Amino acid sequence: MARHAGLQGAGRQRHGYFEHWRRKDAGKPSKLGANKRISDEALLVHIKAIHAEVRQEYGWPKMWKELLARGIRVGKERVRKLMQRHGIKARGKRKFVVTTDGKHDLPIAPNLLARNFSPAAPNQTWSSDITYIATDEGILHLTAINDLFTARWWAGCPTGPPDQESCSQASRSFRYRSANGRPLADNRWR
Template sequence: MTSVKKRKKFTPEFKRETVALITDQGYSIAKAAQAVGTTETNVRRWKVDLEAETGGDRLNNDERAELMRLRRENKELRLEKEIPKKGQRLLCERNEVKYRFIQDEQVYYPVTLLCRVMQVSTSAYYEWCGRSAEVIDSQTWQLCHRMKTLFAQSRESLGSRRLMALLRKEGFETGRYRVRQLMKKLGLAVKRKKRFVLTTDSKHKEPVADNVLNRDFAPVAANRVWTTDITYIWTLQGWVYLAVVVDLYSRRIVGWSIDRRMETALITRALMMAINLRKPAPGLLHHSDRGCQYASKDYRKLLEQHQMICSMSRKGNCWDNAPTERFFSSLKREWVTGNIYATREAAIEDVRAYVTYYNSCRPHSTLGDQTPIEFEYCA
C-alpha cells in the first residue's frame, strides 16, 4: 500500500516574511525559495496573492492600476517631507555613505523614494546590496524565524542564554555567541528592568515564626518546601493583589489567587489551590515573610490543620524568600511591564497565561534549563 505524502503547510506570517525577502531585501524568487527551503512556484504564488490583497476585489484591472498609482504618488509626496533632514547632508558624500543611509531608513520609507531623494539610482543601490549582503542558507533562515517567534512568545524577555536553551531543545545546533549575534541583527532587544515597591506589612502584634528554611532552597523532593508571597498589579480599575505558592523543588507555581484586597482570604485561596492540587504529606515546610496576613490567627490555624511547619523570613530581609521574589520579578519584567489593563479581569487572564507559560515553557537555569513541569517528570 503506497503512503500518501502530507502536504507541508505554511503560516501567513511565514509567507509574508518570504515575500519580504524579495520586496525589501532585493532577493530574486529563486534565491528567496532557496533561503526558506521551498519551491519557486510557492514563492511566486505567495507574492501574487499578497499583491492581490492590496489591490481590492471589486475593481477591474484598469481601475485597480489607476487607484494604486494615485495612492503611490500621494504616499511618496507625503513621505518626501518626512525623510529626516540628517539625510540631506549626505548629498555631498560618496555613494557608499548614501547607500548605508538608505539601508538604515528603508524600514520606514520605500527604497525608490529614498534613492530619488539621495540622488542615486535604484539599480546601483541594489547592486551594492548584492555585493555587501550574503544570501543566508535555509537553516539560518529557519533559525531566525524561530528565534523571532520564541522571542515574541516571551513578550521580549528571552535573553541569549535562555533563547539558546529553547532552540537546542527544538533541535537547532547553535551556541550562545551565535544567538547573541543573530538577536542583534534581528533587533531582538530584551525589555529593561523596572523597580517595584515592597508590599509587606510586618508592623503588627501577631506572633511570628522562626526562619526554619534558613535559605536552604534545594529540597530533595517535591512537596517538601513551599514558599509564598504577595505582590500587586495596577489596572485602570485600581490595584489587584496576587498571592502565589511555589514548590521549591521544581520552582513550579502550585497555587495562586488574585483579588482587589490584600487580606487573609487571598493567601488562603492560594494555599488551598496548592493543597488540592498536590495533596502534600504532613510535615511540609511552609515559608513566607512576616506580613500580617501570614501571621494571622486564621492562617496559622489552617497550617496547623494540614500539619505544615511554619517558617518566616527575618524582618526586612527579602533574600530569605528569594525564589518567590524572583518569580514576581520575572512576571513583571517579562510579562506585565508596558501593559495597561483596562479591567481587573484582563489582569487576571494575563496572570493565568503567564503562570501557564512559566510552568510549561520558560526554562530555568536552576533546573538545568528545564521547565518546572519537565523537571518534575524527568526526575
Template sequence: MKGKYTISAILLALQVSRTSYYRWLGEEREITLSINEVAIIELCKKTKYRYGHRKIKALLKQDYAIKLHRNSVQSIMQKHNVQCRIKPKRKWKSQGETVVIRPNLLNRNFTASAPNEKWVTDITYIQYGSTTKYLSTIMDLYNNEIVAYKLYNHQKTSLVIDTLKEALANRNNPEGVMIHSDQGTVYSSYAYQEFMKEHHIVSSMSRRGNCWDNAVIESFHSSLKSEEFQYVRFNSLSNAEVVNRVSTYLKYYNEERIQEKLGYLTPIKYGEKAA
C-alpha cells in the first residue's frame, strides 16, 4: 500500500506506532544492519535491556573493540527501540515509632576508600509471589557489592540481624564497620542495636523522612524490581520462582552488571583490586 498511501497514514489506520514499525522493519532486514547496529542490539539483548547508552558504549569498546560516541550509541538504541527500562519513582512511606535513634554519620557520603569501611542496608517488599516476602540486603559502598541478603516471609528484627550475621561471616568478622540504615523499627530496636554493639559496629541512621540519606541501597532495590520484575504482575509467580529470581539477579548484579561509578567494572572485579 506504500505506493498509494504514506507510511504515516497506514500506521495511523492500523494503530501501529512508528517505533514498532521501524523496529519490525529492522528485524526483517537484519542483513542490512551495520556492524555497529548488530553489536549494539546484541549487547542490549544480552543485558536484557537493563543498560543505558553509556554502559552499552563501554561494553562496545570492551567486547567488540568498537569506539562510538555515546550520542551515536543512543541514536542506534532509539532507532531499534532497545533502550533501557525506566525505573519508577519510589515514594517514601512513613514508618512507626522508633526505639533507639542514631545520628546520621554517613551524611550522604556514599564513597569508601577501602572494603568494610561503610555498609548500607535496607528492606524492600517483594510482592510477586503467592505471598509477600521481605528482602533485606547489605551493600559495601567501596564497590557496591551486595555482601549479604535474606528473603523472609516477615520483617521482624530477626530478618535484619540474620542478614548482618551473614555479612559479618562473609567478610571474616571485620570490626569498626559503619552500617547505615533508615529509622525503621527493626533497625532501631534494642536487640539489633545491642547486636551491633557486641560486634563493634558503628550505627548510622537516615534523618526522618529523608530517603535520599540512604539513596544507594534504595536505588539498588529499585533496579532489582525494574530489571527483574518490571513485566511481572503482583502475586503471579510461585514463591519458589521469586526466590530463584532474586538469587539469580543478586549473583548477576555482583558478578556481571557493570557500573559507571566503578569504571565500568562489576562489583566483584572492582573489589578484586583491593585484594
C-alpha cells in the first residue's frame, strides 16, 4: 500500500496505478509508455511498404488511416509532410481515351440485322467487336466474333492498333472454322 499512498494527493486513481504495474509485469507496454515516438526513418519504411502493397493508390489521408489500422499511431500532418518530402504520392487516374470518331461525313454501315437477335440455326448471323486491353507493354486490341445462335465468342486476333488487315484476319479465321455463315460485321475498320 505504500507504493500508491501518494496517488490520492496527486489526483490519480488507484486502478490506473495498478493497471500500469499489471501491464509492466505481463511484459506489455503500459499506457505510461504509449507516447513513445516512432522515428521518421521507421515510419518511412512502413509508408513505403504500404505504398508498394496498395500499388501506389493511397495518398496521405488513406495512408494515415492504414497506419492507424496497423497500430502505428502518428499524426496526419506528419504522414503528409513525410510523404511530400520523399516524393511519395498516389498515382493519378488515367485520362479517358476516346476510341471512336462519330463526327465524320462517311456513310454509316447498313443495319443488316434489323433487330433479329434470334437466328434459326447456327452460323447464320455473326457479330463482332474490337476491345482494348491495357497491358504493361501498351494497349492490346482484341478482335472477337460472336455466333448469335450459340452465343459463342470466337476470339480473333490480338493485334497492335486495329486496322483493316487485323479485322479481316479475324473474319477469315472464323470463316475457316465455320462451314457457312453470313458475317454481320463489316470487314473494313472505320
